[in-house]
Amino acid sequence: NTHRSVEPPSERPGERRQAEMKRLYGASAAKIQAMEAAVQLNFNKHCDRKRPKYWPVIPLKF
Amino acid sequence: EAPETQESPRLGESLECQEQRARAVQRERYLRSLLAMGGRQVSFTLHEGVRVTACFGAADLDVANFYVSQLQTPIGVQAEALLRCSDIIAYTFKP
Amino acid sequence: MNEWMKKTPLEWQDYIYKEVRVTASEKKEYKGWVLTTDPVSASIVLVNFLEDGSMSVTGVMGHAVQTVETVSDGDRRVREKLMHLFMSGDCQAYSP
Numbered sequence: 001n002t003h004r005s006v007e008p009p010s011e012r013p014g015e016r017r018q019a020e021m022k023r024l025y026g027a028s029a030a031k032i033q034a035m036e037a038a039v040q041l042n043f044n045k046h047c048d049r050k051r052p053k054y055w056p057v058i059p060l061k062f
Numbered sequence: 063e064a065p066e067t068q069e070s071p072r073l074g075e076s077l078e079c080q081e082q083r084a085r086a087v088q089r090e091r092y093l094r095s096l097l098a099m100g101g102r103q104v105s106f107t108l109h110e111g112v113r114v115t116a117c118f119g120a121a122d123l124d125v126a127n128f129y130v131s132q133l134q135t136p137i138g139v140q141a142e143a144l145l146r147c148s149d150i151i152a153y154t155f156k157p
Numbered sequence: 158m159n160e161w162m163k164k165t166p167l168e169w170q171d172y173i174y175k176e177v178r179v180t181a182s183e184k185k186e187y188k189g190w191v192l193t194t195d196p197v198s199a200s201i202v203l204v205n206f207l208e209d210g211s212m213s214v215t216g217v218m219g220h221a222v223q224t225v226e227t228v229s230d231g232d233r234r235v236r237e238k239l240m241h242l243f244m245s246g247d248c249q250a251y252s253p
Contacts, residue, residue, distance in 0.1 A: 024196075025089070026082030035093045036123055042100070043120040046129050052142035055133055060109040060149040084166040088173075091193035094243040095202050095214065107185060126198070147198070151182050151221040156213050157242065 096121045104130070104155040106145065112136070116143070118155065128153075161222040162199040169194040172201075174231035174239055179203070182221040189215055190231060192239050201225065204239060212242070 021029040046052075075083075099118040106114050116130035126147040133143040172191045179187045179201060189203025192214070199219025204212055231239075 024082065025086040026079055028083070028086035028090070032086055032089055032093075035090060039093055039096060039121055040123050042097075043122045043127075043129055046119045047122075047144075050129075050131075050142040052129055052144045053140075055114075055135060055140055055143040055145060056112075056149070059146055060112065081166050084170045085196045088166060088169060088193045089196050091243065092195035092197075092200065092202060095192065095216070098243045109183065111183065123197075147218060148220065150218050151185055152187060152215055152217045154213055154215045156211060 098157055099155055102155045102157070104153050106153045107151045108145075108149050109151060114145075116145075159220070159222060161201075161225060162219050164199070166196050169196070169199075172225065172227065174236045176228040176231065177201075177203070178226045178228050179217050180223045180226075181217050182223065185221075187215055187217055188228065190235055190239060192242060195219065204242065206238075212238075 018029070018033075021033050025032045072080075100120065102118050104116060104118045106116070108114065114133055114135050116133040119129040119131055121128055128145045128147065128150070129142075130145060131142050133140045133145075173193065174190065176188070176190050181187065187203055189205045192202040192204050194201045199222065201217050201219070201222060203215045203217070205215070206212055
């Protein structure tokens with residue numbers, strides 16, 4: 001990339017995601033983001049502990 | 063805050079706002095249905111005519127996987143497993 | 158991407174509380190009352206009322222949905238039951 005900038009990134013991480021959530025869910029964006037975080041956290045908690053393997057090993061459908 | 067249940071358009075609401083509100087109501091209901099599946103016995107219909115049952119654990123929103131335990135497969139029981147959402151046609155449980 | 162996945166939230170909304178027949182991949186067919194369609198995956202969640210008074214919930218993955226056909230419009234009783242399903246949990250926890 002020849003146009004590599006030395007400027008600091010204009011967006012902070014998460015800012016783009018938040019704008020996207022606002023565009024999709026309007027006034028309910030924060031609520032939906034919190035619910036999604038709760039669902040994902042629950043998944044991570046299970047998987048960090050149990051390290052499950054895929055079943056079946058090879059996907060049935062690509 | 064009460065859960066959104068109103069589906070009819072509100073007076074003077076822009077189309078964008080109506081769509082955002084509809085999307086939020088439907089997303090919230092779906093996420094709540096996933097949370098309600100936790101700990102329940104779920105039967106899955108997979109592609110290629112494969113049917114399995116398992117105890118539902120949790121859903122991974124980013125990668126689209128379901129974490130389950132006590133997965134009863136045609137060839138035995140796997141204590142912990144990840145099902146790919148792309149392998150699944152449908153799932154059924156009793157709330 | 159199938160036709161069902163391309164619909165907008167307002168189009169999916171029209172199916173809520175209605176009884177539908179969903180045809181899915183590999184000639185699978187599902188019937189039930191629509192609770193919601195996930196706007197991210199287009200997965201559709203159907204509820205069936207069983208004879209013993211209990212309910213069963215079926216999710217058909219968005220990628221597997223082929224057609225969705227309305228069988229009947231919901232009445233007030235169905236609407237009341239579906240409206241409160243899964244809503245009893247702590248709402249405060251998700252409020253900003």
